[in-house]
Amino acid sequence: MIINSIINGEEYVGEEKVKIYNKYSNEVIAEVSFADEENVRRAIGLAEETFESKRLSKYERYTILRNAFDIVKRRKEELAADLVKEVGKTIREARVEIDRAVQTLLLSAEEAKNLTGEQIPIDATPNDDNKIAYYTREPLGVICAITPFNVPFNLACHKIGPAIAGGNTIVWKPATDTPITAFKLMEILKEAGLPDGFVHLLYGSGSKLGEIFVSDPRIAKFTFTGSPAVGKWLKENSGFRSVSLELGNNSPNIIHEDADIDLAAQSCVKWGYTNAGQTCISVQRVYVHENIIESFKDKLISYTKKLVIGDPMNEDTDMGPMISVREIERVEKWIEEAISGGAKIVYGGTRQDNVFYPTIVEDVNESMKLVCEEIFGPVIVLISYSDLDQVIKKANDSEYGLQSAVFTQDIDTALYVANKLRSGGVVINDGSTYRADLMPYGGIKASGIGKEGPKYAIKEMTYMKPVIINLKKR
Known part of the structure; x- marks a missing residue:
C-alpha cells in the first residue's frame, strides 16, 4: 500500500x-x-x-x-x-x-x-x-x-x-x-x-x-x-x-487507606497497561497507604497476571506490542537504572520480540526516571506513604500536571485531595487515564x-x- x-x-x-x-x-x-x-x-x-x-x-x-x-x-x-x-x-x-x-x-x-x-x-x-x-x-x-x-x-x-x-x-x-x-x-x-x-x-x-x-x-x-x-x-x-x-505526564494515583482495594487494583491494571502504557495519562506513579500496600500489591499482581498478552488482533488479547523496539529498549534502560539504584521488580520486566510485558516496580525514589519522567510504556511504580498531605506534596512534586487520581470511600477526603492536586484534571475512584471526549482536557x-x-x-x-x-x- x-x-x-x-x-x-x-x-x-x-x-x-x-x-x-x-x-x-x-x-x-x-x-x-x-x-x-x-x-x-x-x-x-x-x-x-x-x-x-x-x-x-x-x-x-x-x-x-x-x-x-x-x-x-x-x-x-x-x-x-x-x-x-x-x-x-x-x-x-x-x-x-x-x-x-x-x-x-x-x-x-x-x-x-x-x-x-x-x-x-x-x-x-x-x-x-x-x-x-x-x-x-x-x-x-x-x-x-x-x-x-x-x-x-x-x-x-x-x-x-x-x-x-x-x-x-x-x-x-x-x-x-x-x-x-x-x-x-x-x-x-x-x-x-x-x-x-x-x-x-x-x-x-x-x-x-x-x-x-x-x-x-x-x-x-x-x-x-x-x-x-x-x-x-x-x-x-x-x-x-x-x-x-x-x-506529557507521569500520572500520580493515590490509593488511600479507606479505598476499595479491589476497585483500585483493577483500575490501575486496566489503565496502566492500556495501549501498552502508551497514553499521556497512563497510570504510572501509584502511591499506596502503608496500611494497605501489601494487600493492594497482591491484588495488583493478581489482576496483572490475568492479562492476555500477544497478538493484538486476537479478541482475547488485553495488551499487544509497543510502537517500536527503540521505545522498548528505552524502557528497559530506565528499569535497569532504577534497579541499580535500589529498585525492585515485583512483576514482569521481560520482553518477547516487540512486546514488553506488564511490569510493576517498587522501592523507587523520586530521582529515578521511572518516577520523575514519563515512562510511556507498560510500567507501574508502587510507592508507600503514611501521611495524606505529604503524599499530595509528592504527587505535585513534578514538572508535569496533566491528570491525576485518588481512590477513597470518603467524600471529604476525595474533595480535599482533588482541591490540592495540581493537575489539569482529577479523577476520583477511577484511574488517571479516564477521559470523556466532551470534557475539557489539558x-x-x-x-x-x-x-x-x-x-x-x-x-x-x-x-x-x-x-x-x-x-x-x-
Whole structure:
C-alpha cells in the first residue's frame, strides 16, 4: 500500500519514502512518501487561499462533520483493524478509539451550530446609551495540526473536527508511524462533502516539517500533541501565534487507606497497561497507604497476571506490542537504572520480540526516571506513604500536571485531595487515564497549554470580534 500526502485534494508523490511495519508481526504494511519543502509551503498557501475565498456556512460545517460521523461508524471494523496494525493496540482498544472518534466528530458538528457570540451591555457604561454592541466568534485562519501515534485517529478528530467547525482551514502532519488511518480520514472527509483545500495532509520528518511550519507566517495557530521537548520548541518558535499543547505526564494515583482495594487494583491494571502504557495519562506513579500496600500489591499482581498478552488482533488479547523496539529498549534502560539504584521488580520486566510485558516496580525514589519522567510504556511504580498531605506534596512534586487520581470511600477526603492536586484534571475512584471526549482536557506546567474537547478547542481556534454600532440620536 502506497500512501502519499494529499494537497488540495490530490495525492503528492514524494521522492523520500519510508516503510511502515505491522507493530506485532514486523511485516511491511505500507510505504509512505514524504512531502518536500516546496510542497509543504504550497499546501500552506493553498490553505490560506481557501480560507480567504471559500468560507463554509455553519450549517455546511455541521453537515460535513455529521456525514463524517456516519461514515466512520459504518467503517468502524476496517478502521479498527488498521489501528491494530499500525499502532499495535488490541482490536478491542481500537474499536473503543473509533467509537470515541465518532463522538468527537458528532460533538464537533454540534459545536459548529452553537458557535455564537452575545450582546455586550455597552449602555451600562457612562455616555454610551446611544450605542449597541455585540461580539462574534471568527476563525483564526490556517491551523497547523500535529498528531501523535498512540491515539492517531481520535486525536486527529479532536483537532480537525473543531478546526472545521470553527471555519478554519488545516495543514495536518500525522505521526509517521501511523499513516494509514490518517489517509483514510482524509477519504472520509472528502466523502462527507468537505471541498478540496480545507484540509491538507502532509507526511514527513517532524523536525523538518516543524521548521517549515514555524517559519511560515501564514499559519495562524499550532495545535500539537506530543513530547514536552517538541512542545516547548514549538512554543518558543511560534512567536505571537496561538498554540495549544497537549504534552506529557507521569500520572500520580493515590490509593488511600479507606479505598476499595479491589476497585483500585483493577483500575490501575486496566489503565496502566492500556495501549501498552502508551497514553499521556497512563497510570504510572501509584502511591499506596502503608496500611494497605501489601494487600493492594497482591491484588495488583493478581489482576496483572490475568492479562492476555500477544497478538493484538486476537479478541482475547488485553495488551499487544509497543510502537517500536527503540521505545522498548528505552524502557528497559530506565528499569535497569532504577534497579541499580535500589529498585525492585515485583512483576514482569521481560520482553518477547516487540512486546514488553506488564511490569510493576517498587522501592523507587523520586530521582529515578521511572518516577520523575514519563515512562510511556507498560510500567507501574508502587510507592508507600503514611501521611495524606505529604503524599499530595509528592504527587505535585513534578514538572508535569496533566491528570491525576485518588481512590477513597470518603467524600471529604476525595474533595480535599482533588482541591490540592495540581493537575489539569482529577479523577476520583477511577484511574488517571479516564477521559470523556466532551470534557475539557489539558494540563498545566510542562503538560501543556490549552484545552481539548470540541466545545473548548473551538474557542481556542476562533477569536472574539466586538462590533459596536453608533446609532443616530432621535
